[in-house]
Amino acid sequence: MTVGQMELVCPAGAPATLRAAITARADAVYCGFQGETNARNFPGLNFSPAELADGVRFARDHGKKVLVAINTFAPAGRVDQWRKAADEAAACGADAIIAADLAVLDHVANNHKGLRLHLSVQAAAATPEAIGFYAEAFGVRRVVLPRVLSIQEIATLNRSINVETEAFVFGELCVMIEGRCFLSSYAAEKSPNLNGVCSPPEAVSYDQEAGSTAARLSGFTIDRYAPDQPTGYPTLCKGRFSAGGTTSYPVSLNAGGLIAGLKAAGVTALKIEGRQRGKGYVTEGVRTFRKAVDAIEAGGDAPEIDRILARMSEGGRRTTGAYKKTWR
C-alpha cells in the first residue's frame, strides 16, 4: 500500500501522559480504559470515560488523533463489558478503536460505522490471508504488525494487502506471539490476553540477597542483578536464561535506525510501546523519534536514536528484533 508522511503513534497511560505526548508532537496517541478491556491493566493507570473525552478534546485542539485500545479478549459471558467500552470510546470521539476480539470488531463494524478500526497486535495477523479476512469482514483500516517480521517480509506483505500497517519501533519487545502467550497465566494466574496484564505487579518481587537482587514472578526467579547492573521488570519472556551454553538477556526494541527502511517497506505508522511508562519516557521518546521521522521525511539522516534513548531501555540492552532477523 502506498503511504505518505509516516505517522508517529505514541503511548498514553494517563491524561498527563497524553498531553505530554501531544506536546512533544506525536501525531496520534493510543490509550485504554481502566480495567481488563486493554492490554496494560496496571494499578493507577488508564482513563475513565470523562478523562478520555477531555483527552480527545485536547488532541483535537492540537490537530492530533486518539486511538483507543480495547484489545484484550472478552471471556465468555462478559462480552458486554467490551462492547460498552467500545461504545464509550465512540461517544468520547475517539479517532479509532484498536481491537483483536472478533466480537469487539463485529460490534464496532456494525454499530459505529464511521469509526476506524485498527487491528491490534494481539490478533497476531501477519499474513495477507489473515489481514484480508479482517479487512473484508470488519472493514479494518490498519493492522498493527506482530513483532516477528523482518523489514523485507513487511515490504512483501504490504504489496499484498490494502490496509495500512503500523510497526513498533521502540519499547518492550514481546518475543512470543501476541495474543497467544500463556506464560504469565501459568506463573501468575493472570492473562495478558484476557486480564490485560502480563506479569501482574502483585506477583512481582525484587528480593535483596547476598550481593545481588533477585527479580521474581510468583516465586520464579526471572533474573538476578549485581548491585550496579541495570535491572528490568520481570516478565517471563524477558528473563536471563541459560540453555545450550548460551545466555539470553532481557532486551528492549529500538528500531530507530530502521525508520527509512520501514518507510521504504510501505509502513504507514511507527509505534512507540510503553503505556505503562511515565511522562519522562514518553516526552523523550516522542521528541527523539519526531526529529528522526521529520529528518527522514525531509530526505536527511536520522539522529543517533540508540545513543539518545539508551537510558530509557528496560534492562539497558537494545535490539532491532525481527526487523533484521538472521536466525531463520
Added chain:
Amino acid sequence: MVERTKAGELPAFIRVLFPTVAALPFGLLLTRSVRVLAARQPRLFERLAEHRSACFFVDPTDLAFAFTVVPDGERSLVRIVGKAETSTASVVIRGPLLMLLGLLDGTLDGDALFFHRVISVSGRTEAVVALRNAIEDAELRPADLLGLHGAVARFADAGILGGLSAARRLAASSDGDQAARMQ
C-alpha cells in the same frame, strides 16, 4: 578525609544544611500539606484505589532521616522516622533526594531511575506501581505540596524548581569532580 557521595546525591556541604530528625516538625507540616493536596486533587488519591492505605517508607539516601507516608486522601499521614524503621512499611523506596523530588514533579522518569539502580524499591510492587502512576498523572508542582495559590504559587514554583535544577547541576558537577579525583 573527604566524604564520598554516590551519583546524584547532594554534595556533602549541602547535606549538612538539612536538619536532623528532631530539628523541625516536618512530619506535621508534610501531613498537613498532603491533606490539603487531597482536598484540592482528590483524583490523585482515587488512582491509588486500595493502595492508599499502604505505608510507603521513603528514604532519601543523602539525608539523615526517612519518611513514612500513608497517602489516604484527607486522612493521609506523614512521619519522620529513622533509617531502619521499615518494619511496618508496605513499600521501601530509596534514592537521592533530588531524584525522589524529580519523580514528584515528573522531571525524571521513575522507570529509568529504577532500571539503572539510581533508586531502589522493595515490598509490594503493585502499591509502588499504583503510587508511581498516580503521581505521574498528578503533575505536582511545589506549590501544590505547600498549599499555595495564585501569584505566590507561581513565585514558589519558579524559585523551588529553579533551585532544584541548580542543585541537580551541582550534584552532577560534584559527581564529575569526584570521578576525576578517583582517576
